[in-house]
Amino acid sequence: MGKKGQRKPFKKQVRRMRKSSFNKVQREAQVFHSEVDHFNNYESLTLDVSDSELAAESDSEFASQSSSESTVLFKDTNQKKQRTVPVAVVGSEGDSDDEDALRINGLESNSDFIAFSDSDSSSEAEDNFPSTATATDDDYTDASVSRSPSTTAVDDDNTALDKDSTARSRNSEYPWLLNHNHSTQRDVSKWLNLEIRDFIAYISPSKQEIETRNNTITKLRRAVKRLWPDSSLQVFGSYATDLYLPGSDIDCVIKSESGNLEHRSYLYELSRYLKSNRIAKQVEVIAHARVPIIKFVDVESDLHIDVSFERVNGIQVAKIIRGWLDDTPGLRELVLIVKQFLKSRRLNDVHTGGLGGMSIVCLIYSFLYLHPRLRSDEISPEDNLGVLLMDFFELYGKNFSFENVALAFHDDIPTYMPKSHWRALPPSRGSISLAIQDPLDASNNISRASYNVTGIRKAFSGAFDMLANKCYEMNEATFKDRVGKSILGRVIKYKGGARHFRDERELVKNRAIVENEAYHRKRSRTQMEDDDDDMFLGPSDDDLLTGGQNEMDMYHLSGPATKKQKKAKSKTKALPNREANAPPKPKKKASRKHTHNIDELMGISDDTEDSEPAKTAPAAKKHPLNAATVDAQTRRDYWLSKGQTLASVTIPSKKHT
Numbered sequence: 001m002g003k004k005g006q007r008k009p010f011k012k013q014v015r016r017m018r019k020s021s022f023n024k025v026q027r028e029a030q031v032f033h034s035e036v037d038h039f040n041n042y043e044s045l046t047l048d049v050s051d052s053e054l055a056a057e058s059d060s061e062f063a064s065q066s067s068s069e070s071t072v073l074f075k076d077t078n079q080k081k082q083r084t085v086p087v088a089v090v091g092s093e094g095d096s097d098d099e100d101a102l103r104i105n106g107l108e109s110n111s112d113f114i115a116f117s118d119s120d121s122s123s124e125a126e127d128n129f130p131s132t133a134t135a136t137d138d139d140y141t142d143a144s145v146s147r148s149p150s151t152t153a154v155d156d157d158n159t160a161l162d163k164d165s166t167a168r169s170r171n172s173e174y175p176w177l178l179n180h181n182h183s184t185q186r187d188v189s190k191w192l193n194l195e196i197r198d199f200i201a202y203i204s205p206s207k208q209e210i211e212t213r214n215n216t217i218t219k220l221r222r223a224v225k226r227l228w229p230d231s232s233l234q235v236f237g238s239y240a241t242d243l244y245l246p247g248s249d250i251d252c253v254i255k256s257e258s259g260n261l262e263h264r265s266y267l268y269e270l271s272r273y274l275k276s277n278r279i280a281k282q283v284e285v286i287a288h289a290r291v292p293i294i295k296f297v298d299v300e301s302d303l304h305i306d307v308s309f310e311r312v313n314g315i316q317v318a319k320i321i322r323g324w325l326d327d328t329p330g331l332r333e334l335v336l337i338v339k340q341f342l343k344s345r346r347l348n349d350v351h352t353g354g355l356g357g358m359s360i361v362c363l364i365y366s367f368l369y370l371h372p373r374l375r376s377d378e379i380s381p382e383d384n385l386g387v388l389l390m391d392f393f394e395l396y397g398k399n400f401s402f403e404n405v406a407l408a409f410h411d412d413i414p415t416y417m418p419k420s421h422w423r424a425l426p427p428s429r430g431s432i433s434l435a436i437q438d439p440l441d442a443s444n445n446i447s448r449a450s451y452n453v454t455g456i457r458k459a460f461s462g463a464f465d466m467l468a469n470k471c472y473e474m475n476e477a478t479f480k481d482r483v484g485k486s487i488l489g490r491v492i493k494y495k496g497g498a499r500h501f502r503d504e505r506e507l508v509k510n511r512a513i514v515e516n517e518a519y520h521r522k523r524s525r526t527q528m529e530d531d532d533d534d535m536f537l538g539p540s541d542d543d544l545l546t547g548g549q550n551e552m553d554m555y556h557l558s559g560p561a562t563k564k565q566k567k568a569k570s571k572t573k574a575l576p577n578r579e580a581n582a583p584p585k586p587k588k589k590a591s592r593k594h595t596h597n598i599d600e601l602m603g604i605s606d607d608t609e610d611s612e613p614a615k616t617a618p619a620a621k622k623h624p625l626n627a628a629t630v631d632a633q634t635r636r637d638y639w640l641s642k643g644q645t646l647a648s649v650t651i652p653s654k655k656h657t
């Protein structure tokens with residue numbers, strides 16, 4: 001009885017939401033639209049019940065608006081391709097309703113979403129070091145374990161919550177729930193934030209894992225030195241940035257005095273040497289690639305290792321990324337979550353068009369750096385990881401104009417750049433493509449191999465919908481119905497041996513980082529920085545043709561303003577300096593002028609409430625999820641506004657028969 005009574009208001013909201021127009025919601029979701037005054041869907045907290053008739057109208061209005069704009073940076077690319085139908089909305093009874101709704105949505109069937117890859121369990125099982133794959137029995141005795149989303153409810157007396165293998169399998173996909181129950185958090189945003197923290201602690205390396213990686217590098221370095229005494233081995237990639245998942249490879253580069261190790265005879269020589277000394281197994285020599293490498297698995301640790309030759313810009317990139325990590329709270333967490341998200345869908349492998357580790361880091365760093373609410377210090381990233389994750393999925397799943405916008409770096413500072421300004425960029429020939437400028441080489445598109453952008457975007461879009469649905473459902477659910485549920489588990493899965501919740505990076509030094517730092521210290525001491533010929537890759541063919549650095553200079557955020565920027569500037573001249581009222585932002589390198597242009601690019605005009613002095617700005621107009629400044633209701637309303645996607649969902653026409 002109580003249950004029915006509790007669900008009534010929820011159903012009422014659902015009815016109201018069904019009436020609201022999907023197109024309106026989609027239009028409101030253009031948080032970063034450059035051509036309209038900033039309409040922030042984070043602040044669109046009210047359900048609009050009056051606009052169902054306007055759907056067709058707004059659709060055509062949007063279409064004409066989009067086509068007439070010459071410099072659209074962000075637009076909705078989904079809405080015209082799919083039609084919308086109202087569906088039965090997730091109730092508060094738990095996951096069976098959820099599953100039904102998702103089946104109708106097409107999300108479960110992978111038609112509207114890139115689903116988890118069924119075959120990833122083995123690879124992730126391999127990801128775990130044997131030494132860490134044993135958990136104590138106590139790890140499996142928490143209520144949340146047996147009440148994972150994939151199970152039916154268990155008895156209230158928790159008798160089923162003991163140490164059996166059933167509990168293990170129940171929790172095998174959401175292992176970060178072990179002994180961690182956040183369902184009592186009133187705010188779903190806090191709950192999701194805590195779940196993300198648990199996940200990060202869960203997959204972060206233990207002392208033993210770091211030592212294993214360290215020993216592997218040392219062993220390999222010694223072997224290479226024995227073979228080629230004039231060479232040295234350095235580590236770069238995710239191990240040198242602490243952005244590795246348990247199964248991430250170790251990327252190394254071998255540099256020699258002669259500088260000719262890229263010749264394939266040397267690749268084969270090393271391959272034979274490593275095999276005959278029982279250091280490497282499953283050795284692959286990729287001699288004809290743009291960057292020739294040897295790939296193998298270390299016999300002792302089972303770690304995957306990539307060795308490249310003579311090209312040292314990866315070592316420099318690692319230093320840059322560590323600088324970003326120091327300056328950007330939340331970057332490591334989001335990178336690891338998105339890496340795992342893509343990995344479990346097999347969308348992380350560049351050889352099959354997926355997004356590689358470096359592209360993910362650049363994408364998320366740029367997202368965080370340019371996020372309007374972070375730039376204006378309205379929300380703290382540490383307290384809003386879930387919100388930021390959803391915003392990321394929303395931006396790159398629904399709103400980002402892959403057709404028109406590239407991500408660029410100017411003096412290490414992320415910017416958005418019209419693709420048309422990047423002359424060396426080859427046309428994408430019909431399919432959508434992602435363009436991310438290499439922070440070290442302006443002509444290099446680091447994501448050029450990621451041809452499956454359609455799949456990646458679909459996955460992000462589906463993830464946003466699924467997270468929003470789950471948050472909305474949990475927001476309305478009773479505490480009893482919440483027990484044992486996972487929000488993050490809606491989109492993240494981790495299969496493999498059990499791990500401990502120990503981030504032990506403080507206990508043992510990561511040798512790759514220590515050595516990378518020593519390398520850069522030595523390099524600056526010997527003033528090798530200026531000797532680019534020796535230390536860096538020469539310019540690429542594209543660079544020679546068009547002059548990559550010149551292009552980068554051409555696209556500078558503080559350069560000549562566009563029509564829209566000029567208009568916004570003149571409008572804001574008399575307004576108070578918004579940044580002057582904001583607390584100083586540590587370590588950010590962007591100038592005020594730069595920030596203004598970012599705001600303009602992202603459609604934030606200074607005549608919004610953001611430009612008001614802090615003391616006069618009404619609290620309700622601040623970001624609804626700023627824990628320090630908003631009440632609980634506003635925070636719940638945020639999720640409600642996200643939940644508007646439940647009002648109607650997209651179903652490909654062929655499925656809806």
Ligand SMILES: Nc1ncnc2c1ncn2[C@@H]1O[C@H](COP(=O)(O)OP(=O)(O)OP(=O)(O)O)[C@@H](O)[C@H]1O
Nearest residue numbers: 237238243244245248249251314317356357358446
């Ligand atoms: N397209 C590219 N252009 C330039 N450098 C690249 C490119 N792809 C990779 N690299 C270099 O190789 C390094 C390792 O790439 P990789 O794809 O293994 O990512 P990662 O950061 O190590 O992530 P993962 O944990 O998935 O291995 C990058 O940090 C970068 O220095």
Ligand SMILES: [Mg+2]
Nearest residue numbers: 237238249251
């Ligand atoms: Mg790597």
